[in-house]
Amino acid sequence: xxxxxxxxxxxxxxxxxxxxxxxxxxxxxxxxxxxxxxxxxxxxxxxxxxxxxxxxxxxxxxxxxxxxxxxxxxxxxxxxxxxxxxxxxxxxxxxxxxxxxxxxxxxxxxxxxxxxxxxxxxxxxxxxxxxxxxxxxxxxxxxxxxxxxxxxxxxxxxxxxxxxxxxxxxxxxxxxxxxxxxxxxxxxxxxxxxxxxxxxxxxxxxxxxxxxxxxxxxxxxxxxxxxxxxxxxxxxx
Amino acid sequence: xxxxxxxxxxxxxxxxxxxxxxxxxxxxxxxxxxxxxxxxxxxxxxxxxxxxxxxxxxxxxxxxxxxxxxxxxxxxxxxxxxxxxxxxxxxxxxxxxxxxxxxxxxxxxxxxxxxxxxxxxxxxxxxxxxxxxxxxxxxxxxxxxxxxxxxxxxxxxxxxxxxxxxxxxxxxxxxxxxxxxxxxxxxxxxxxxxxxxxxxxxxxxxxxxxxxxxxxxxxxxxxxxxxxxxxxxxxxxxxxxxxxxxxxxxxxxxxxxxxxxxxxxxxxxxxxxxxxxxxxxxxxxxxxxxxxxxxxxxxxxxxxxxxxxxxxxxxxxxxxxxxxxxxxxxxxxxxxxxxxxxxxxxxxxxxxxxxxxxxxxxxxxxxxxxxxxxxxxxxxxxxxxxxxxxxxxxxxxxxxxxxxxxxxxxxxxxxxxxxxxxxxxxxxxxxxxxxxxxxxxxxxxxxxxxxxxxxxxxxxxxxxxxxxxxxxxxxxxxxxxxxxxxxxxxxxxxxxxxxxxxxxxxxxxxxxxxxxxxxxxxxxxxxxxxxxxxxxxxxxx
Numbered sequence: 001x002x003x004x005x006x007x008x009x010x011x012x013x014x015x016x017x018x019x020x021x022x023x024x025x026x027x028x029x030x031x032x033x034x035x036x037x038x039x040x041x042x043x044x045x046x047x048x049x050x051x052x053x054x055x056x057x058x059x060x061x062x063x064x065x066x067x068x069x070x071x072x073x074x075x076x077x078x079x080x081x082x083x084x085x086x087x088x089x090x091x092x093x094x095x096x097x098x099x100x101x102x103x104x105x106x107x108x109x110x111x112x113x114x115x116x117x118x119x120x121x122x123x124x125x126x127x128x129x130x131x132x133x134x135x136x137x138x139x140x141x142x143x144x145x146x147x148x149x150x151x152x153x154x155x156x157x158x159x160x161x162x163x164x165x166x167x168x169x170x171x172x173x174x175x176x177x178x179x180x181x182x183x184x185x186x187x188x189x190x191x192x193x194x195x196x197x198x199x200x201x202x203x204x205x206x207x208x209x210x211x212x213x214x215x216x217x218x219x220x221x222x223x224x225x226x227x228x229x230x231x232x233x234x235x236x237x
Numbered sequence: 238x239x240x241x242x243x244x245x246x247x248x249x250x251x252x253x254x255x256x257x258x259x260x261x262x263x264x265x266x267x268x269x270x271x272x273x274x275x276x277x278x279x280x281x282x283x284x285x286x287x288x289x290x291x292x293x294x295x296x297x298x299x300x301x302x303x304x305x306x307x308x309x310x311x312x313x314x315x316x317x318x319x320x321x322x323x324x325x326x327x328x329x330x331x332x333x334x335x336x337x338x339x340x341x342x343x344x345x346x347x348x349x350x351x352x353x354x355x356x357x358x359x360x361x362x363x364x365x366x367x368x369x370x371x372x373x374x375x376x377x378x379x380x381x382x383x384x385x386x387x388x389x390x391x392x393x394x395x396x397x398x399x400x401x402x403x404x405x406x407x408x409x410x411x412x413x414x415x416x417x418x419x420x421x422x423x424x425x426x427x428x429x430x431x432x433x434x435x436x437x438x439x440x441x442x443x444x445x446x447x448x449x450x451x452x453x454x455x456x457x458x459x460x461x462x463x464x465x466x467x468x469x470x471x472x473x474x475x476x477x478x479x480x481x482x483x484x485x486x487x488x489x490x491x492x493x494x495x496x497x498x499x500x501x502x503x504x505x506x507x508x509x510x511x512x513x514x515x516x517x518x519x520x521x522x523x524x525x526x527x528x529x530x531x532x533x534x535x536x537x538x539x540x541x542x543x544x545x546x547x548x549x550x551x552x553x554x555x556x557x558x559x560x561x562x563x564x565x566x567x568x569x570x571x572x573x574x575x576x577x578x579x580x581x582x583x584x585x586x587x588x589x590x591x592x593x594x595x596x597x598x599x600x601x602x603x604x605x606x607x608x609x610x611x612x613x614x615x616x617x618x619x620x621x622x623x624x625x626x627x628x629x630x631x632x633x634x635x636x637x638x639x640x641x642x643x644x645x646x647x648x649x650x651x652x653x654x655x656x657x658x659x660x661x662x663x664x665x666x667x668x669x670x671x672x673x674x675x676x677x678x679x680x681x682x683x684x685x686x687x688x689x690x691x692x693x694x695x696x697x698x699x700x701x702x703x704x705x706x707x708x709x710x711x712x713x714x715x716x717x718x719x720x721x722x723x724x725x726x727x728x729x730x731x732x733x734x735x736x737x738x739x740x741x742x743x744x745x746x747x748x749x750x751x752x753x754x755x756x757x758x759x760x761x762x763x764x765x766x767x768x769x770x771x772x773x774x775x776x777x778x
Contacts, residue, residue, distance in 0.1 A: 058427055060434045060456045061774040062481040065525070065562055069551075072544030087428070099774075104362055105434060105455045107384045108426055134475060137466065138459040139369050139376045140361070142383050159562055 008050060008173045010080060016171070026178055042180055049093075050173040051081040053121075056092035058112065060099030063126040063159040067098045075162040082169060089115040094172065097151075098159075100128035100135055101142045113149045119179070123168055124151045127158045134158065246278060247271050258712070262314045269326035271313060272299065276331045279303045280311060281624050283328070285740045286338035287725055288346040290372045291316065295323045295346055300723070300740070304624050304638060307645045310712070317348075327353035333752070334627035334745055345370035345461075354412075360454035360777055369462050370736075414450050415440050424762070426455045432529060432766065433773025435747070439754075439762065446754050446762060451747050457777040464737045469495050469569060469704045472737065477563045479739060480775035482522040483718035486515050487739070488567045493648060494713035494724045495569050498706040505650075506694045507571035512650040513584070513687055514557070514566055515715075516680040520591065521550040522718035523631075523673040523680075530670060530767035531602060534611050539602055546594050553583050569704060571697025584688045588681050595674060603671065612667040616753045616765045619664055626752060627745040630720025632769055635672045636664035642716040653690075654683040669768040705732045717742055719770060739778060743771035 059067050070077050086092040089112045124145050127133030132143040155168040240254050249267050253260040263271045280301040289296040296316040317323045327350035329335045339350045340359040347368040366380045415421050424437040434455035440448040464472045476491050477484035489511055528543025551561045556577050558566040566573050602608055623636040633640045641658040643651045659675040661668040706728035714723040720742030727736040746769040754762055
């Protein structure tokens with residue numbers, strides 16, 4: 001499958017050096033076909049999302065200065081709609097992980113990540129955040145943020161130039177463009193489970209609507225949680 | 238100060254003299270006595286405490302200097318053979334700066350300082366196992382696994398104290414930092430206004446700050462321990478990442494120390510180029526410091542202006558050495574590569590541009606009544622307090638303490654340039670603000686004088702493939718953008734240093750913050766931090 005249709009305004013597809021991983025991702029997402037109405041809605045929402053990503057101001061060391069350069073006059077990431085840096089993780093979409101993460105900082109970063117609202121993204125910025133960098137032989141360094149939290153984009157460099165950071169931002173924008181915001185979950189296990197429970201437990205219409213309109217909630221844990229609640233209700237009757 | 242007067246003052250000490258440097262070795266039980274006598278004799282500036290593991294013994298080196306004769310350096314050394322429970326007397330009541338230094342030595346070497354009221358670990362977590370800078374430290378990651386959960390902050394509340402009443406009667410007292418009745422607010426570690434990952438716990442009385450407790454170590458990368466396994470050229474690239482805003486200056490210090498040890502002749506051209514690059518770094522750092530301080534007061538425009546003009550310097554760096562922030566330019570024996578053809582032309586174009594911009598900064602911000610109202614009358618730091626806390630650099634000079642290493646001990650090409658050390662006397666926030674802009678002006682003067690006179694010749698001396706420093710101790714201090722940056726190297730004739738210690742100018746600045754915030758409003762805390770302009774990775778190392 002070609003990825004011609006991953007269109008972002010700022011860069012052409014052929015300008016990106018690496019497209020394979022995205023093609024793979026698209027193939028995975030579209031394996032079972034996509035509902036046309038939902039897919040068009042997805043496109044609309046993702047167009048908005050990919051052009052207004054709000055980063056968290058999170059910088060531990062040197063790369064933070066390049067992050068500041070990116071925000072200042074010359075490089076100016078406001079051109080791409082990324083300039084609304086949030087100081088609270090609860091309002092942020094993406095955490096730019098600028099700098100080394102050490103043992104003492106690891107729980108703090110984990111907590112910040114947990115506080116962010118879904119959908120959330122992580123960019124590992126610089127050699128330290130990717131794999132320890134120059135401090136790999138240290139006793140107190142975490143060898144890459146991906147040991148603590150999942151990472152979407154890796155930007156190499158020590159520190160990376162702001163241009164490299166913009167390239168990474170565009171990669172993330174493309175990933176956001178490809179994601180499904182409204183479409184239903186493709187987990188086959190879930191598809192098997194849900195109708196049976198709906199029949200068995202006689203879900204109320206309101207709850208059914210709630211569940212159907214919030215497909216983002218549909219991972220196995222949430223379904224189990226709902227089931228547990230329904231069973232409790234059944235028990236009382 | 239000479240050898241005889243020192244010997245009569247301290248009859249129990251073994252003294253060696255090497256130029257302006259004195260090495261004093263005293264027995265552990267005489268340490269406090271020697272320290273208090275030296276303090277009375279005028280050594281009022283304790284610039285660092287260096288912990289040492291000599292193999293069989295553990296030791297401490299106190300680096301002393303005097304504000305009246307800053308060219309004299311004094312190393313007060315002592316050792317103990319007790320590796321299980323090593324302890325020395327604390328000197329915290331003589332010098333205020335000893336507080337954090339002693340905690341650092343305790344953290345890295347497990348040495349206790351009796352009568353220091355606060356013997357918590359400084360950088361590592363309170364539950365960390367082992368003392369990392371000891372030679373027999375077990376770096377097995379299973380002993381100290383990475384905390385992967387979303388867990389609470391480690392206990393920073395109780396203060397273990399080693400009180401010694403008399404020889405046999407010793408006990409530990411546990412006190413707490415804050416009372417239960419106090420209202421404590423966490424500030425950081427993730428907060429844009431802390432200028433890095435610094436964690437401050439602030440006790441508030443309404444809007445007034447009563448007390449502040451800094452908590453370091455969120456970016457402690459163990460550079461000093463790593464360096465013990467690296468060769469000297471390898472160490473150089475770690476120094477850029479200490480205080481990244483004055484990276485080239487830090488690197489310069491290590492180069493000078495190693496060159497001193499090798500007794501190497503560095504070409505004059507290299508000295509000139511290094512000095513020019515250092516001054517450009519200083520301007521870039523002050524611009525960022527100025528911009529961030531103004532941003533802390535709510536002026537985003539000033540930040541954008543500062544960063545805009547900083548980009549001009551980044552352009553020069555990029556053309557010279559390929560790096561923007563990390564120049565990686567000085568090497569042992571000279572510089573990495575020759576300057577590009579239009580290096581001088583670019584600098585000469587930059588100097589008048591920067592002068593014009595400085596006028597604009599003064600016009601837009603310095604004279605602004607709102608900014609003046611915010612800055613005037615708060616954050617007073619007296620000269621005596623600045624010396625006692627060891628607040629070097631622009632902060633000390635704003636209080637009237639003349640401490641510019643470029644003047645005290647001219648290195649590289651500073652002796653060839655005419656410039657004045659900017660001094661102010663009031664020690665208020667506004668002085669710390671204006672002194673940075675004035676120093677940019679002085680740096681421009683240095684650039685102006687040196688750029689046209691770069692001598693012809695080699696840009697680097699030839700060095701051996703493997704650099705081995707002869708046995709001994711080497712020390713070099715330079716003037717970083719935030720104060721005196723020192724390197725202490727203890728070599729045993731190997732290609733790796735036996736111990737390397739960097740003196741962080743920023744660490745004392747956080748101590749200054751701790752000293753000046755009580756009584757101010759909580760909104761001013763951020764601006765006072767901005768006026769001190771510390772860099773956290775330099776503190777944590």
